Amino acid sequence: MAARIASISGAEHTAMLGLGVYRPERIVTNEEVAGPIDSSDEWIRTRSGIRTRRFASPAETIISMSAAAARDAIDAAEIDPGTIDCVIVATSTWLLLTPAAAPQIATELGLKNVAAFDVSAGCAGFCHAVALASDLVKGGTARNALVIGVERLTDTINPKDRGTAFLFADGAGAVVIGPSDEPGIGPTVWGSDGTQHHAIRQDKDWMEFFREIDEHGLDAVRPYLAMEGTAVFRWAAHSLEQVCLDAIERAGLTPDDLDAMVPHQANGRIIEIMARVLKLPESCALANDIEETGNTSAASVPLAMEAMMRKGDAKPGGTALLIAFGAGLSYAAQVVQLPNWK
Template sequence: MNVHQESFADVVTIAANGPFPRPGSRIAGLGAYRPVTVVPNALAADAAGVDAQWIEQRVGIHERRHATGGESVVAMAVEAGNKALADAGAGPGDVDVIILATCSMPSPMPNGAASVAALLGCPAAAGFDVNAACSGFSHALAVGDALVRAGTARNVLVVASERMSDWVSARDRNTGPIFADGAAAALVSPSERPGIFPVAWGSDGRRAGLINIRPETGHMEMAGRKVYRWTTSALMPAVQGACERAGITPQQLKAFVPHQANLRIIDILAQAIGAPGMVTARDVTSAGNTCAASVPLGFHALRRHGQIHSGDPVLLFGFGAGLTYAAQVVITP
């Protein structure tokens, strides 16, 4: 396998003396898939019975993408997975495990990961799904990192894929204009030096009812204001913890990729970190809230547009239904 070796920023090398065990793991490649159909605010607003400007002012979204036809959770995951493998210079035969982060499969059985493995051409790979909703990718990445460091797997393909438009009512102003679809993937491979640092994660199940699927309708419902207050008041310790576990300070971050819930939350969290020159992912403006896929889609977009470079330390931070959260510092491939 010809997986290119990363270059590390000087500020990150100090973590070699920290708590991270060796050998380490790294993100060797990234891939993304965005559905073809673009839904502008005018259409989303009309369905929800609100004004297009109301959507933009409330959540910062200009447009979003909705999957149609054959763009299933599995199909989008396969597209993103293939691109991540190509970016890493790897092939299907190099993959030992596939972890699919999703909460929008149409049925709880069969799982999606095994189907992704078969369609990618690696049917012997272990495959399982992780459902931590909007923090799903960060949870799955932590598991993939642990598998590689433990020697259980050499290469783990972590994919987040969501078709949230199937689970919200377009008429519900609290969810319809916000949630959208897409997929992104990362190949996790061994590394002599750490490229994925220990995760800071947790949950608050006492507030699980704030985001749920209503049995009578089969649609998501969300207490948006309460979730907003929880996110902006309770989660900064996780950000601090992730940086401490990586052996760096928040001010040394080159980029911040939070869950793309809405623009107000993103800006509040970025301001609280206060790192000079830090780039913040704002993929939500054109992609909407893609749940588990939002963090890797935002990460992929920053790299694709040249806003971050190989070796840059980046903080990934997912949070959402459960309520769950997970943050980790990674090195840009």
């Protein structure tokens, strides 16, 4: 008879216990980015809703921004950092193939011998990581888990690319996920559509770049982030309504039960369309952090949560729908109780 392998179980329910963010110091106006793309403030605002964004300095790194956001999240959660057993970092702009950023961030935070890994799911990475962390705590693999969404997209964009230069920006957001007496994180609805992989992508792989260096030397052009804005817009407008409705239904709620909606800050027009098709009640606050922060990919959902609560549009404990989508194309949504923040 085979030996019996022991099993473990964790918390019945989970919640976001604390939220922290880091916004780079430098504020960049539309006028500053408009010149190289032969554009204007009006053109940028009309097409994206963006007025300003934050660009990181050389000193504001993936590691330092993540650690700053994480420290505030841990403080807001009011937990012993020693009870964090896992660090999950969602990012597309850690430009080393190996090692991952997460172990270095954990060490920077003084967390010893914890599991730490990165998640690459584009702009949907934070919501993917929330799902993973919640399941880890429910399964007993972690007592508490730290989730970080962080990007330095200015490292990856061509300042002369009319489709991306005005849109993307930098920042970090973090949440602590742990046990809760009541359900604080609903079931996640997630998926992908690989037929749309071309819509948001790195425009060449590294092997192609290395071959160009061999052939052309310093004239070789480095890889940049590329986006087919129309394809993304159409995909989001067509596909995301059902994802949102499914997440709300799986949480046992209706749109009328929502206090807030926090969509990925991809484009102001997409945000408006999503709110309209879901027929959200007037009492439901709608995150619109893109106006001041731009599109920060995996960092955008936690940054938008913080902005809503800082401005008084939503409060900790409120019921919010999180929805994000991006490169892959990948998407994820879940209903949560908004966390304490610092």
